[in-house]
Amino acid sequence: MNSGKRISPVVFLAAIVYVVALTCLAPIRTGFQFGGDEGHELMKALLVSRGHPLYKEVWNDQPPLYTLIVGGFFWLIGPSAFTARIITVGFSALLLLALYGLVAQAVGYLAALIAVLLLFASAHFMELSVSAMLEVPALAVGLCALWAATQYSRQSRLRLLVTSGALFACALQVKLSAALFLPAILMELFERKSVDCTNATVTKLRSLGFWGSGMVFFASVGIVFSIIAFLFYDSVTISIFLKSHFSKSTKEAAELIMSRWNPCSILSDLGPALSCIGLFLFLPWTKERTYRPPIVLLTTVICFHCFHQPYWYYYGLHFAIPVSWLAPVGLVEWGRLLKTQKIGITPLAKFTFAGSALCWCICFSIVFIQLPDKIASEANRLLSVQPASQNRYVKSLTANEIPCKWIFTDRSLAAFWANSPIPPELSVIPLKRIWSESISKDEVLRCLTAYRPEIVMIPGEWENRFGIAEYLRSNYKLNIESMTGESIYLRLNPDLGDDHQ
Numbered sequence: 001m002n003s004g005k006r007i008s009p010v011v012f013l014a015a016i017v018y019v020v021a022l023t024c025l026a027p028i029r030t031g032f033q034f035g036g037d038e039g040h041e042l043m044k045a046l047l048v049s050r051g052h053p054l055y056k057e058v059w060n061d062q063p064p065l066y067t068l069i070v071g072g073f074f075w076l077i078g079p080s081a082f083t084a085r086i087i088t089v090g091f092s093a094l095l096l097l098a099l100y101g102l103v104a105q106a107v108g109y110l111a112a113l114i115a116v117l118l119l120f121a122s123a124h125f126m127e128l129s130v131s132a133m134l135e136v137p138a139l140a141v142g143l144c145a146l147w148a149a150t151q152y153s154r155q156s157r158l159r160l161l162v163t164s165g166a167l168f169a170c171a172l173q174v175k176l177s178a179a180l181f182l183p184a185i186l187m188e189l190f191e192r193k194s195v196d197c198t199n200a201t202v203t204k205l206r207s208l209g210f211w212g213s214g215m216v217f218f219a220s221v222g223i224v225f226s227i228i229a230f231l232f233y234d235s236v237t238i239s240i241f242l243k244s245h246f247s248k249s250t251k252e253a254a255e256l257i258m259s260r261w262n263p264c265s266i267l268s269d270l271g272p273a274l275s276c277i278g279l280f281l282f283l284p285w286t287k288e289r290t291y292r293p294p295i296v297l298l299t300t301v302i303c304f305h306c307f308h309q310p311y312w313y314y315y316g317l318h319f320a321i322p323v324s325w326l327a328p329v330g331l332v333e334w335g336r337l338l339k340t341q342k343i344g345i346t347p348l349a350k351f352t353f354a355g356s357a358l359c360w361c362i363c364f365s366i367v368f369i370q371l372p373d374k375i376a377s378e379a380n381r382l383l384s385v386q387p388a389s390q391n392r393y394v395k396s397l398t399a400n401e402i403p404c405k406w407i408f409t410d411r412s413l414a415a416f417w418a419n420s421p422i423p424p425e426l427s428v429i430p431l432k433r434i435w436s437e438s439i440s441k442d443e444v445l446r447c448l449t450a451y452r453p454e455i456v457m458i459p460g461e462w463e464n465r466f467g468i469a470e471y472l473r474s475n476y477k478l479n480i481e482s483m484t485g486e487s488i489y490l491r492l493n494p495d496l497g498d499d500h501q
Helices: 009-025 038-049 065-077 081-106 109-121 125-129 135-155 158-172 176-190 200-232 237-246 248-256 263-267 270-285 289-307 313-340 347-383 392-399 412-417 431-435 441-451 460-465 469-475
Strands: 407-409 455-459 476-481 486-491
Touching (some): 009 081, 038 065, 065 081, 081 109, 081 125, 081 135, 081 313, 125 313, 158 200, 176 200, 176 313, 237 248, 248 431, 289 313, 313 347, 392 412, 392 455, 407 441, 441 469
Antiparallel strands (some): 455 486, 476 486
């Protein structure tokens, strides 16, 4: 494909149609929960929109950019799950668009369309595309950074190199898992195609070579990353990141729950797996280096998840992107090889060609036979989401007629739907915060005393873990004890609460 050829406006129109269609078909206005971490992200954005800064008040072990974007929209138009989810849908369209552009410039438009369909049909992609979570936005911006890097490797234009660095910095400030794209980006900078051009700037950039381009790229990354960090980080931010994700206690706890990546899971989608096998078998026959980025990306992801713990279900998207990229490349390259191969006159040559053609047809058929069923399965997963109005935790929190300025609960998503904030310091208590001992009994008791939440709904295990059983008995009355072990306490004197606004 001609490197200078632009993507058709029809593709951008298709991206808009995708956003509208997914918004209309998925119950993102009423669905209680899609992704598992939606509660944390929505509550953080709600508190930020009400003036509580990240890291200083709101505990957060993730970069701030996505929360700031969603919180900004909450501040402008009011908080709602729909607002946050439609933002993620937009990032999902950007991710598909970037994948389309990368595959189209390497193989062609048909292969790009197959890649988009395979990614769209991959496990949990639709769910993550409508979830108020970090994974899709981070990977979407990271893939755009790789796209810009591939364009720079072909055109040697400074603005593309700077854009790639700026996008990569923004992706890291959404979630640090976007760093998985760095090896593929560096490979693009290292292996640039020569471009016939008389432009002096282009010639000078080409003369810089890998090290010069790398310095410009990392300078762009450093400037943008540092600006965001300077504006929004706190003195404890980096230590929170390191302790939550990499502390010894976190690793030991992850070992206990056996949350490891299973290498066999990459073969769960048979069509892409077989297509990748076809690519690897026939890669030695081609000198096109445009097929290397997805291989580098897949290798990086495999190496990372072989060692990193814990492994959550949404990390499957890390594998889905390079696999969906490699699948059409494998099919197309395999088909091109068959097309140019001479059948030969000997029975063995004819048999070899017929066998190769049969295998290619089987792989091609499996991909397209699987697609409708997988898309239907993922769509049914979305449509079966329980409405928030029917969730029993939301009902419990909204059933009480007392004014409620603060709620302390582990059910942050239910609190968000009830439009009742959690005290900032207690709003995000994921397993990693407990594992890494980043929250203490004294901190919990201090916050409860300061904010005096009108409702406390927590699992019984938390009462003992945080040593607040005596405090609850003295200041609250037990209203409901659910079958799940969650207890609901109502404050004895709710009129004395401090709103901390």
